[in-house]
Amino acid sequence: xxxxxxxxxxxxxETAWQAGQLTLGYFQTDLRPDFKADESPVTIxxxxxxxxxxxxxERQYPHHAIVGEEFGEAVDSETNSHRWFIDPIDGTRSxxxxxPLYGVLIGLEIDGVSQVGVAHFPALNEMVAxxxxxxxxxxxxxxxxxxxxxxxxxxxxxxDAAAFQKQGRGAAWERFQKQAGYRAGWCxxxxxxxxxxxxxxxxxxxxxxxxxxAPFPPILQEAGGYFGDWSGNPTIHGxxxxxxxxxxxxxxxxxxxxxxxx
Numbered sequence: 001x002x003x004x005x006x007x008x009x010x011x012x013x014e015t016a017w018q019a020g021q022l023t024l025g026y027f028q029t030d031l032r033p034d035f036k037a038d039e040s041p042v043t044i045x046x047x048x049x050x051x052x053x054x055x056x057x058e059r060q061y062p063h064h065a066i067v068g069e070e071f072g073e074a075v076d077s078e079t080n081s082h083r084w085f086i087d088p089i090d091g092t093r094s095x096x097x098x099x100p101l102y103g104v105l106i107g108l109e110i111d112g113v114s115q116v117g118v119a120h121f122p123a124l125n126e127m128v129a130x131x132x133x134x135x136x137x138x139x140x141x142x143x144x145x146x147x148x149x150x151x152x153x154x155x156x157x158x159x160d161a162a163a164f165q166k167q168g169r170g171a172a173w174e175r176f177q178k179q180a181g182y183r184a185g186w187c188x189x190x191x192x193x194x195x196x197x198x199x200x201x202x203x204x205x206x207x208x209x210x211x212x213x214a215p216f217p218p219i220l221q222e223a224g225g226y227f228g229d230w231s232g233n234p235t236i237h238g239x240x241x242x243x244x245x246x247x248x249x250x251x252x253x254x255x256x257x258x259x260x261x262x
Contacts, residue, residue, distance in 0.1 A: 005131035012118040019049040020122030028098040049088035083109045085214030091188035103189040107214025117215025136222035145225040145245040146198040154201030156180035157191030167206035195243040196223040208241040
């Protein structure tokens with residue numbers, strides 16, 4: 001019997017919720033993080049949550065590949081057409097500071113296309129989930145992107161403003177600061193949820209790993225928006241990421257290119 005996107009989505013929703021409950025047991029406690037080679041923090045909660053997610057996938061779908069932030073890639077020799085991407089705690093810096101803007105991210109790529117995505121924010125009790133053709137759902141209600149027609153009326157979300165300059169996107173970020181109605185920081189994955197639910201018009205990341213964004217192509221697509229790289233290509237493998245509405249995408253790409261400058 002062929003497994004449907006809906007079945008995969010239900011599995012991912014339950015798995016993300018269980019992992020989220022695990023993280024809450026460590027949240028706002030005196031956690032002491034370790035630091036990885038890239039100087040990003042990691043905690044016992046990250047590792048334990050990823051172990052939980054991996055174990056559920058391995059039991060339910062033993063021939064599927066798994067790509068996780070903390071424990072790398074596991075590929076069954078029989079097939080790698082289905083790849084689960086895991087970020088057990090996106091926003092670890094927020095997590096260890098007791099800030100509730102961290103998320104559990106699970107995405108499923110089938111034959112190279114992102115088809116299922118769940119982003120769960122346990123400390124906020126918010127979840128956005130989608131699968132191709134199944135709609136995008138935010139805590140059980142239909143999610144839809146903003147109807148704003150100009151970025152000047154909208155909110156631009158981002159994580160660390162210093163990252164734009166470090167990644168060679170400083171000039172583009174300067175243009176966005178001038179064009180946006182409001183600029184909201186400290187977002188991590190939560191910024192993409194804000195776009196999918198119509199509470200922000202644009203989320204920008206000048207550097208991105210696949211596991212940090214795997215849920216968002218189906219989430220944004222099913223909510224009526226765009227997720228992909230800064231050139232307009234829908235992908236989780238571009239090394240950068242942004243989300244916006246289909247209406248605002250042409251304006252956003254124009255600002256990135258600097259077409260509006262004399």
